[in-house]
Amino acid sequence: MISIFPSFEEKAAGPLEAEGIEIFQINLGYRCNLECRHCHVEAGPNRPELMSRPVMAMCLEVLQRYPIPTIDITGGTPEMHPDFPWFLKECAALGRRLLVRTNGVVLLEEEYADFLDLYARQRVEVVVSFPHVDPKMTNRQRGEGVYSRLIEALLMLNKRGYGQTGSGLILNLVHNPSGAYLPGLQNSLENHYRQALREKHGIVFNQLFCITNMPIGRYLTYLQQTDNYEEYMTALVNAFNPATLESVMCKSTLSVGWDGKLYDCDFNQMLGMTVNHGAPEHIEMFDLNRLATRRVVTGNHCYGCTAGAGSSCRGEIA
Amino acid sequence: MADYYEQKDLADFANIGEYAPELGEKYFAYYGEAMKDGALSAREKALIALAVATTQKCPYCIDAYTNQCLSLGVSQEEMMEAVHVGSAMVAGIVLAHATQMRKIIKKKEM
Secondary structure: OOOOOOOHHHHOOOOOEOOOOOEEEEEOEOEOOOOOOOOOOOOEOOOOOEOOHHHHHHHHHHHHHOOOOEEEEEOOOHHHOOOHHHHHHHHHHOOOEEEEEEOOHHHHOHHHOOHHHHHHHOOOEEEEEOOOOOHHHHHHHHOOOHHHHHHHHHHHHHHOOOOOOOOOOOEEEEEOOOOOOOOOOHHHHHHHHHHHHHHHHOOOOOEEEEOOOOOOHHHHHHHHHOOOHHHHHHHHHHOEOHHHHHOOHHHOEEEEOOOOEEEOOHHHHHOOOEOOOOOOOEHHHOOHHHHHOOEOOOOHHHHHHHEOOOOOOOOOOO | OOOOOOHHHHHHHHHOOOOOHHHHHHHHHHHHHHHOOOOOOHHHHHHHHHHHHHHOOOHHHHHHHHHHHHHOOOOHHHHHHHHHHHHHHHHHHHHHHHHHHHHHHHHHOO
């Protein structure tokens, strides 16, 4: 398909280059007990992709060898990986900042309920996807009944100290727009979430991360099927903010796929665009110097991270 | 009508400072200050803007502020209530102007 939009590198006035590896993001696989309509991973209960034990061991070896400060575990929902309890304990033993991105509701399943205590014991930062404080918006995006189950899961996390002042147990939420529009300012939405969740359910949390939906995966299909693709891309391109280029996450993150392949971000991973420009593309060939200064592989989806106040796995960036 | 109002022209709003850049800059500075979180939240301001946009029948503003409201997590019900506030105000304004009509009728009729 010939793009009607200017190439990202052209708009960014040159290539993006990494400036180190601060965040080692590990995608354990695409298995999830939900099938959210905005999911760029297209995760679901029948996805077979799971990180093998040898690849997990290679990740740990790299982390032991290099003092990368943050380990960020994602999926799918990581709890559904059978080796995750072992891997989580190994990661926690490294003494780095450790965070897990979960769909939240999986913690209510009997099989995975132990993770609530395991996370608290290992002082894991928990990041829960929570797209909207309006139940019908959340359910439309993530499935019928998900909102009330999420509330139950957040209350259980709060009960263990998560999100409570002084506990040191961090509970962050993620907002994704439930449709073909960009997220609003993080500060405004965070205030709205804080008030609504406290008043309606007595729930507390630390921070809200607003993440722009990337025009890839299931969300791209949604945009195309509803004739919103061109308008959405136009909105992203028109909202291009050069100030975001300073802190886009690819400058400080390395993403490891379930099969050990290396990517500039989780979005490139879903597009099958491994690191390039001479950097080693598999964890077994890990070379910190070459990866820390690699040239980033970009595409038109990158406009999603540079629109407005910008977007990253930690929300706004500018 | 389509030739006058094109959706893509909304993006041209950023260029309204053309031919008068200093005034354009001042306008955007003022606009930015007026719309940001203050004693009223950005959500409340977006709802006011949406009501104004519909009463003024500005297609660009309706597009921009429907999106802005969605982005700020405003619900469909809140948006529709804001439109009804604008609608009720316009109806009231029309009816209030009937005062003049009624006064003239009373003066002129025997």
